[in-house]
Amino acid sequence: MxxxxxxxxxxxxxxxxxxxxxxxxxxxxxxxxxxxxxxxxxxxxxxxxxxxxxxxxxxxxxxxxxxxxxxxxxxxxxxxxxxxxxxxxxxxxxxxxxxxxxxxxxxxxxxxxxxxxxxxxxxxxxxxxxxxxxxxxxxxxxxxxxxxxxxxxxxxxxxxxHPLMNIIQNRIQDTNFKSSQNFTNKPILALLPGSRLQEIEIMLPVFLEAAKQKSNYQIAIAGLIQHKHVYEKWCHKLSVDCHIIFNNTYSLLQIADLALVTSGTATLETGLFGVPQIVCYKGNALSYQIAKRLIKVKYISLVNLIMDKQIVPELIQDDMNSTRILEEILKLEQANYKSDMQTNYKFLHQKLYFPxxxxxxxxxxxxxx
Structure with a gap:
């Protein structure tokens, strides 16, 4: 029926x-x-x-x-x-x-x-x-x-x-993705600036300003095809050479070595792929001040909220600038710091998995x- x-x-x-x-x-x-x-x-x-x-x-x-x-x-x-x-x-x-x-x-x-x-x-x-x-x-x-x-x-x-566990575990890996997108063997820095146009316009320029100072990385943006003009505009404006990967964030995370991630579901996705990350958020100044007074949690990233401790660094509002991002990248390039984060990711898996x-x-x- x-x-x-x-x-x-x-x-x-x-x-x-x-x-x-x-x-x-x-x-x-x-x-x-x-x-x-x-x-x-x-x-x-x-x-x-x-x-x-x-x-x-x-x-x-x-x-x-x-x-x-x-x-x-x-x-x-x-x-x-x-x-x-x-x-x-x-x-x-x-x-x-x-x-x-x-x-x-x-x-x-x-x-x-x-x-x-x-x-x-x-x-x-x-x-x-x-x-x-x-x-x-x-x-x-x-x-x-x-x-x-x-x-x-x-x-x-x-x-x-958590549904993401099943989605990620059941996906078919694209083993040719790295070569098909013309990546070299240099480390890959993935930028996940969000899905909403207004947050992309805020987050992406700051991400690019920081990323372009890391010449030892290939830079890749996880993007949505409907916002193609925005990614191209900022890459051109800031003179940054980038791979723009449309509607295929998981394949990018599969090969990424480090990620700058806008707070939201993407922080959890990045963690479940085991990619070291820096979580960032910046919004309208008035909206942020209102939220700050109303919201009563210690963290903004799902990874930290679920684990109930700081696993990944969070850069919020005025702290979300290229200088602070570069400082956190330097920390993540230290083997012990990176290893601790990835160990905690394994505990995250255990908390979230149901068949x-x-x-x-x-x-x-x-x-x-």
Missing amino acids: SKKIYVIAGEASGDLYGSQLVSAANKINPNIIWQGWGGEKLKTEKVNIDVRYEDANFMGFIEVAKNILKILSLFRLTKKNIIAFKPDAILLIDYPGFNLRMAKWAKNRNIPVYFFIAPQVWAWKESRVETIRNCITKLFIILPFEKKYFEDHHVKAFYFG DTFERIAQELLKDI
């Missing part, structure tokens, strides 16, 4: 994780009809995309405020699309600011709501726990320490490991639909 599920993935990581979950669900029930928000990866899994995540990807308090009319318009459009689609359930993936509002609305219409990748209420906006408790049918978490947190707040949470993560989530998701 065919079932209909509406999915909302408002970010690149949600598109990635969502596509894997949809694929696993379709193997259990090939008759599911999917519609909703996403990108190319969800589209490949036969999800009928009615809103592309790239059109709704706003970062920071100020940026959200500037785009509030567009966001409200997307709420109206999404509600209209859901009403027309008449789904048996809604699957919300991360993207909490928007998705928790949709959860409240769906609850009032008696539509079951499943949330994959819990809002980070342990870091800020703890008041959202009440919405999760009252409006979410099932909550699927991806960080090991979240289970106890939610149970302490009377929310049942399902943990089947068949997506299959287990899919089974639990479809149990009641």
Whole structure:
């Protein structure tokens, strides 16, 4: 019997994780009809995309405020699309600011709501726990320490490991990647400036300023094809000779010797590939000051948060400059420092690995639909 599920993935990581979950669900029930928000990866899994995540990807308090009319318009459009689609359930993936509002609305219409990748209420906006408790049918978490947190707040949470572990372990390695991209035998410094246009414009120039002073490395940018003009603009402007690798970050991490990484999912991906990294973040000054007062965690990188200690260096806001980056690169070039980081990466693997993560989530998701 065919079932209909509406999915909302408002970010690149949600598109990635969502596509894997949809694929696993379709193997259990090939008759599911999917519609909703996403990108190319969800589209490949036969999800009928009615809103592309790239059109709704706003970062920071100020940026959200500037785009509030567009966001409200997307709420109206999404509600209209859901009403027309008449789904048996809604699957919300991360993207909490928007998705928790949709959860409240769906609850009032008696539509079951499943949330994959819990809002980070342990870091800020703890008041959202009440919405999760009252409006979410099932909550699927991806960080090991979240289970106890939610149970302490009377929310049942399902943990089947971190999905990245399965994605990375199951990928087919491109053994010819290094030669096909014309890399030499010099060490490779990978730059991961983020996926959002506004963060790339902030992070990439600083990364390039630091990287161009390390002539002993080949420089490679992990990029998205839709932002091609931005990478080329900054490489030309700063006179940096770079390899730009589009939509293939994992193949780049597979051969990288060191990475400069914008805070986000990429920090965990880099750690799981065992690449020594420097985590960086710089945002709108006002947004940062607001966040600093509201967010109550010790670290910004997922690697450090999961391990509950500093494994990788973090350069935040004013500290995120080429001088400080170069200082940290020098440290990472010391064998002991680098070796300690990679040893801790092995413990990170142990904390996050469960077999068949997506299959287990899919089974639990479809149990009641």
